[in-house]
Amino acid sequence: MDSRLTDFVFTQFGITGLVLIVILGAAYTLSVELAKLRTDLQQQLAKDLLNRRFEAYSRLWAKLRPLAIYADHSLTPTSITALSTELSDWYFSTEGGLFLTTRCRDFYFALQDTLRFAQDLQGWTCDKRPLEPKELFENLLRQLAREEKISFDVCQLKEPEKIDPKVWLSVCQQVEERLRSLNTAATPQVGEWLFATIQQVSSVLRTNLAHELHSRLELRLPAP
Secondary structure, X not given: OOXXXXXXXXXXXXXXXXXXXXXXXHHHHHHHHXXXXXXXXXXXXXXXXXXXXXXXXXXXXXXXXXXXXXXXXXXXXHXXXXXXXXXXXXXXXXXXXXXXXXXXXXXXHHHHHHHHHHHXXXXXXXXXXXXXXXXXXXXXXXXXXXXXXXXXXHHHHHOHHHOOHHHHHHHHHHHHHHHHOOOOOOOOOHHHHHHHHHHHHXXXXXXXXXXXXXXXXXXXXXXX
16 A cells, blocks of 8 residues: 555544555455456356367267268168157267257257157158258248248358347248148158258258357467
């Protein structure tokens, strides 16, 4: 404490004023230290949560491998059921859904809902995966938009991290309704359209997982 200040306080208010100024100074110092401690604790908690979330998202990412475009095995209701079960096991594990943000949780549910729809849809198979699932899926969305079933700009798929998750859930439901209305026996392309839908819903989820972790940002190393 500045000696000039203490001399002034002592001169004007005596020992009582001096004691008061010391108490106020101590209280201020304590509040500063508590604020720093709180900030340090919040930063540590945020760091720990990010590390745990990175581990959880990595496990989920790996489980989405069966939906890769270039996989050579066929897609069937049985394989879809197995995948849905694996994702559910992940979600309820100690390193799973607990770490999903509210936003990513909705994209996860959109995928699970689509997988469960595929389980229940009868008479389809996808022996050979289409090489352009995004184009097939976008065509479905454009058709629904023309029929005013959805209000969604396909261009939003270029930046999935900006899609409203509630809107996305609704879009996925409308796509499912369209596929459900088709005669799978008379429309063999249903399997390809269904794969395209599942693959793109999975892709949107993956993009949002990576965006939240900032894992695709280019690292800039300090100059030597």
